[in-house]
Amino acid sequence: MWTADEIARLCYEHYRISLPKQGKPEPNREWTLLAAVVKIQPVADQACECPDSPVQVTKEVVSMGTGTKCIGQFKMRKSGDVLNDSHAEVIARRSFQRYLLHQLHLVAALKQDSIFVPGAQRGLWKLRPDLLFVFFSSHTPCGDASIIPMLEFEDQPCCPVSTDWANNPSVEASGNLEATEDKSKCGDSDSPVTKKMRLEPGTPAREVANGVVHHQSFGTQESGPIPPSVSSSNLTSEELAAVTRMAPGGAKVVDVYRTGAKCVPGEAGDSGRPGAGYHQVGLLRVKPGRGDRTCSMSCSDKLARWNILGCQGALLMHFLEEPIYLSAVVIGKCPYSQEAMQRALTGRCQNISALPKGFGVQDVKIQQSDLLFEQSRCAVQAKRTDSPGRLVPCGAAISWSAVPEQPLDVTANGFPQGTTKKGIRSLQARSRISKVELFRSFQKLLSSISEDKWPDSLRVQKLETYQEYKEAASAYQEAWSALRKQAFASWIRNPPDYHQFK
Numbered sequence: 001m002w003t004a005d006e007i008a009r010l011c012y013e014h015y016r017i018s019l020p021k022q023g024k025p026e027p028n029r030e031w032t033l034l035a036a037v038v039k040i041q042p043v044a045d046q047a048c049e050c051p052d053s054p055v056q057v058t059k060e061v062v063s064m065g066t067g068t069k070c071i072g073q074f075k076m077r078k079s080g081d082v083l084n085d086s087h088a089e090v091i092a093r094r095s096f097q098r099y100l101l102h103q104l105h106l107v108a109a110l111k112q113d114s115i116f117v118p119g120a121q122r123g124l125w126k127l128r129p130d131l132l133f134v135f136f137s138s139h140t141p142c143g144d145a146s147i148i149p150m151l152e153f154e155d156q157p158c159c160p161v162s163t164d165w166a167n168n169p170s171v172e173a174s175g176n177l178e179a180t181e182d183k184s185k186c187g188d189s190d191s192p193v194t195k196k197m198r199l200e201p202g203t204p205a206r207e208v209a210n211g212v213v214h215h216q217s218f219g220t221q222e223s224g225p226i227p228p229s230v231s232s233s234n235l236t237s238e239e240l241a242a243v244t245r246m247a248p249g250g251a252k253v254v255d256v257y258r259t260g261a262k263c264v265p266g267e268a269g270d271s272g273r274p275g276a277g278y279h280q281v282g283l284l285r286v287k288p289g290r291g292d293r294t295c296s297m298s299c300s301d302k303l304a305r306w307n308i309l310g311c312q313g314a315l316l317m318h319f320l321e322e323p324i325y326l327s328a329v330v331i332g333k334c335p336y337s338q339e340a341m342q343r344a345l346t347g348r349c350q351n352i353s354a355l356p357k358g359f360g361v362q363d364v365k366i367q368q369s370d371l372l373f374e375q376s377r378c379a380v381q382a383k384r385t386d387s388p389g390r391l392v393p394c395g396a397a398i399s400w401s402a403v404p405e406q407p408l409d410v411t412a413n414g415f416p417q418g419t420t421k422k423g424i425r426s427l428q429a430r431s432r433i434s435k436v437e438l439f440r441s442f443q444k445l446l447s448s449i450s451e452d453k454w455p456d457s458l459r460v461q462k463l464e465t466y467q468e469y470k471e472a473a474s475a476y477q478e479a480w481s482a483l484r485k486q487a488f489a490s491w492i493r494n495p496p497d498y499h500q501f502k
Contacts, residue, residue: 001055002040002134007330008369011036011136014061016374018400023066023410023417024375025394028384031377032394034138035092036064037099037311039115040327042130060402062099062133065091067397071414072292076494080435080466080501081424082414085287085296086397089137089303093311094433095409096133098401100312101441104319108449119321123455126321133311133324135303138332138373143261143285143298145344148337149276150255257335261285261298266490281340282348284490295492300344303329305491307362308349308483314470315442318457322358323476328365333372341366349487359479399433409433436501439466467499 015034025032043056067086076084083091107114107125116125140146253276263269267283285298297305310323317323329345345366352361372379381391396417399409409432410417419429430437446458463469471477484491 001057002059004330004367004369005371006059007038007134007136008138008332008371010038010059011061011064011138012371012373014064015066018061019064019398020408023394023396023398025380028380028387029389030392030394031380032066032375033068033088034064034066034136034332034373034375035088036061036136037092037096037326038062038134038136040132040134062402063092063095064400065089065093065095065398066394067091068393069395069397069413070287070289070294070296072289073295074292075414076295076498078498078500079425080439080499081430081437083397083411083431083434084294084414086411086414087142087287087296087299088139088397089135089141089299090296091397091399091433092135092137093302093306094438095399095401096311097313097316097438098399098433098441099403100316100324101438101445102401102403104316105445105448108445121321121455123319123449123453123458124321125319127324132327134328134330135326136330136332137299138376139334140331140336140341141299141303141344142287143259143300143344144282144348145300145303145337145341146257146259146261147279147281148257148335148340149253150257151253259285259298260288261300262288262293264297264490264492282343284488286492295494297492301488301491303345304349305483305488307345307364308352308355308359309476309479310359314473314476314480315439317473317476318455318469319445325362326364328367331366331368332376333368333370334376334378336368338366338368349483352483352486354482356475356478358475399431401433406432435466435499439469439501442469465500465502467496470499 011034014036039060039062041058041060043058065088067088067090070085070087071082076082083094103115104125107116107118115128115131117128118124119126140148255276256279258278262285263280264284264286267285268280269283270279271277284301287294287296287298306326310317310325312320312324329341331341346361346364350361355361377391377393384391396410396412399411401407411431412419414431415424415429416431423429446454451459457472457474460472463472
C-alpha cells in the first residue's frame with residue numbers, strides 16, 4: 001500500500017515545493033525539524049482480477065509543521081493567542097486540526113468532497129471508512145522515545161558535537177534548541193574531538209576517523225547531545241535489564257543517549273548517574289527551557305496521548321462519532337530505536353481500560369525511513385565544514401494546512417513572524433492555529449448549523465468559554481480522565497484560567 005520511504009519522500013517534496021522560503025532555515029547556518037500528516041486513500045475503480053495484488057492508494061499531505069522551540073511558563077497568556085509549543089510534531093497536529101475543521105465545514109454545507117460522512121446520531125459525523133492518516137516526523141520525538149541504548153563500537157550516524165554541548169545535557173535539540181557553543185566541525189582534523197574521545201577511566205576509547213565517531217548507530221534525535229560518559233558499572237541488575245532489552249542481538253549496552261526533557265514533578269526522576277542508568281525510561285517529561293521552565297509535555301508523551309484520545313482534541317469531538325486516530329507513525333533517517341518508540345508511544349498505555357465507546361488503545365504501526373531530511377541538523381552540519389559561525393536551530397515555525405484560505409502560517413516565539421510587542425494584542429498577532437483562532441473557527445462552524453441539528457453535547461447547556469466547550473465533550477473528558485488515572489497521573493495541565501477566553 002505504501003512504504004516509509006514513500007511517505008518521507010512525499011513530505012520532503014511538499015516541504016521543498018509547497019512551502020515558501022519564509023520561515024525556513026538560513027542556509028548553512030540554521031536547521032529545523034519537520035513533521036506532517038499524510039492522508040492515504042485507495043484509488044477508486046481498481047481492477048480486482050488478482051486478489052493478491054497490492055492496493056493502489058493516493059497519498060496527500062494534509063498538514064505540515066516545522067519548529068524547534070517552546071515558550072517558558074511566564075510567557076504563556078490567558079487569552080489563548082500564543083503558541084506555547086512550537087515543536088514540529090505539535091505544529092503539524094494543530095495544522096491537522098485546522099484541516100479537520102475545514103472538512104467539517106464542507107460536510108455541514110452538504111458538500112460532497114469531505115472526508116466525513118454522517119454518523120448514526122444527530123449532528124455527528126465519522127471518518128470515511130476507506131481513509132487513514134499517517135504521521136511523519138523527520139526525527140525521533142523528544143522525551144521517552146529518545147532514551148536509546150548505546151552499544152559498543154558501532155558507527156554513529158551523525159557528526160560529533162562539541163564537548164560543551166555534550167557536557168550540558170540540560171540543553172536538547174528538541175526543546176528551546178539554542179545549542180551551546182558548537183565550535184567543532186565535521187571533518188575538522190585539528191579538533192580534539194576528531195582525534196580521540198576519551199571516556200571515564202576503565203572504559204574503552206572511541207576512535208574517530210574522518211569526523212565520525214565509530215561508536216553507535218542509535219541515539220536521540222539527530223540534534224540531541226552525545227552523552228559525556230560510558231559506563232554501566234553503577235546499574236542495578238533491574239536497571240540494566242530495562243535498557244538491555246532494547247539492544248539488538250544481545251549486544252552490550254554501555255550507555256544511553258540523553259534527552260534534555262525533564263521529569264515532571266511527581267515522577268520518580270532520573271538518577272543522573274554516569275552510564276546506562278542516567279535516565280529512567282517510561283516517565284512523563286516536559287520540554288526544557290532556557291531559564292524559564294516550560295509547561296509543555298514532551299512530544300513522546302503527546303503522541304502517546306493522541307494514540308488513546310485521537311488527534312482531533314476535545315472541541316472537535318463534539319461533532320465526531322469516533323476519534324480521529326493515526327494508523328502509522330513514520331520517522332525519517334536519524335538516530336532511532338524501534339523498542340524505544342514502541343515503549344514511548346504505545347507500551348506505556350497498552351493496558352488502559354474502561355474507555356468510553358469509540359475510544360481505545362490503538363495498535364499504531366511504527367516504521368523508519370532511510371531518507372534524511374535535508375535541513376535537519378545532521379544534514380546541514382555535513383554540508384558546512386568550511387562555514388564560519390556556529391550552527392543554530394531556526395527560530396521560526398511553519399504551519400501549513402490543506403485549506404483553501406491562507407493555508408500558511410509562520411510564527412516566531414508563539415506569534416506571527418514580525419509581530420511587535422506593541423501589536424501583540426491585535427487580531428493580526430494571532431497564529432491561525434492558536435487556541436483562540438481554532439476556537440473561533442469552531443464557533444463559526446457551530447453558527448453555520450441550525451440549532452435543531454446540533455449534537456446533544458452542545459444542546460444540554462449554554463456554553464460560552466473555551467474551557468466550558470472543552471469540558472462539555474463528556475466522552476473525550478471521560479477517556480482523558482481514565483488515561484490520567486491509569487497511566488499519566490503526573491501530566492502537567494494548564495490552570496483553568498488559561499482557558500476562560502470566549
